[in-house]
Amino acid sequence: MRETDSLRRFLFEEAPLRGHWVKLEDAWSQARAHQDHPPAVASLLGQALAASTLLAACLKFRGTLTLQVRSQGDVPLLIVQCTHDRQLRGVAQVREGAVITDDAGLAELAGRGTLVVTLDNHDGGEPWQGIVPLAGASFLAADDWRAGGLLLQKLPQTQSAGEGARGRMLEIWDECSLLLDTLGGRELLDTEPQLLLHRLFSAHDVRLFDADAVRFSCRCSQARVNSLLLSLGEDEVKEILDEQGSVAITCEFCNRQYRYDAIDAAQVFADAPAPDLPGSVN
Ligand SMILES: [Zn+2]
Numbered sequence: 001m002r003e004t005d006s007l008r009r010f011l012f013e014e015a016p017l018r019g020h021w022v023k024l025e026d027a028w029s030q031a032r033a034h035q036d037h038p039p040a041v042a043s044l045l046g047q048a049l050a051a052s053t054l055l056a057a058c059l060k061f062r063g064t065l066t067l068q069v070r071s072q073g074d075v076p077l078l079i080v081q082c083t084h085d086r087q088l089r090g091v092a093q094v095r096e097g098a099v100i101t102d103d104a105g106l107a108e109l110a111g112r113g114t115l116v117v118t119l120d121n122h123d124g125g126e127p128w129q130g131i132v133p134l135a136g137a138s139f140l141a142a143d144d145w146r147a148g149g150l151l152l153q154k155l156p157q158t159q160s161a162g163e164g165a166r167g168r169m170l171e172i173w174d175e176c177s178l179l180l181d182t183l184g185g186r187e188l189l190d191t192e193p194q195l196l197l198h199r200l201f202s203a204h205d206v207r208l209f210d211a212d213a214v215r216f217s218c219r220c221s222q223a224r225v226n227s228l229l230l231s232l233g234e235d236e237v238k239e240i241l242d243e244q245g246s247v248a249i250t251c252e253f254c255n256r257q258y259r260y261d262a263i264d265a266a267q268v269f270a271d272a273p274a275p276d277l278p279g280s281v282n
Helices: 028-032 038-057 159-181 186-190 193-200 222-232 233-244 261-272
Strands: 006-012 016-024 062-071 077-083 087-093 114-121 127-129 137-142 149-155 206-208 246-250 257-261
Touching: 006 038, 006 193, 016 028, 016 038, 016 159, 016 193, 016 233, 028 087, 028 257, 038 062, 038 137, 038 149, 114 149, 114 206, 137 159, 137 186, 149 159, 149 186, 159 193, 193 206, 222 233, 222 246, 222 257, 233 246, 233 261, 257 261
Parallel strands: none
Antiparallel strands: 006 016, 006 206, 016 149, 062 077, 062 114, 077 087, 114 127, 137 149, 246 257
């Protein structure tokens, strides 16, 4: 059976190297269903979704990993998120009037931009922000239907492993990173994981673990949108109501629309907790 919307971990039996493989199909088509992007931007978004899944798979956390690109280029903003239980969503913005060629890559689309990875712990821990120190080799690809990726990583070696084992690990690492460079986008997207790993690393004993499901899911909710409305402030909301009769807020990740008429909006402001008084406890 063709395997899609799944994440697989694999290990090299003879060296402390591991990897992850991911392929998205339904998750990818749902994430992009309402986003009409030029092919190069769609491909970048698909690759970013695959990358966020691979990154999240490498880290121990309970929460949301966010990968965000901001730039002055044709793609001023791209955000993708993956939770610890592999729920994905993502959005890309394209500068109005941008002329984007089909083969434009990250450097052309978001040149001189910044890439930031954030981990928000759902358990209430401090959010962590930075560049994930990812000593790995990766390959990503996406087309109109599928997005996928493969990531290889060195694992820390025990002190007792000795120089010989370390040299052997680096040898295998160099060989496998080079093999990964020979992979084509179509080959990654078309090939089942067992066969792909066999083709790439046939000289090595690679153990492939069971699949974990990956899916598209948006965490937007009435409560979150209410707080967005509150952050606009009562005056601004009143102004929009006077002009347009209602306030519409659309979630960019899933295209769900939240609409407030004057009564709904008044209710939200009436229900809002009073701002903390200076000196109040908690
Ligand atoms: Zn949403």
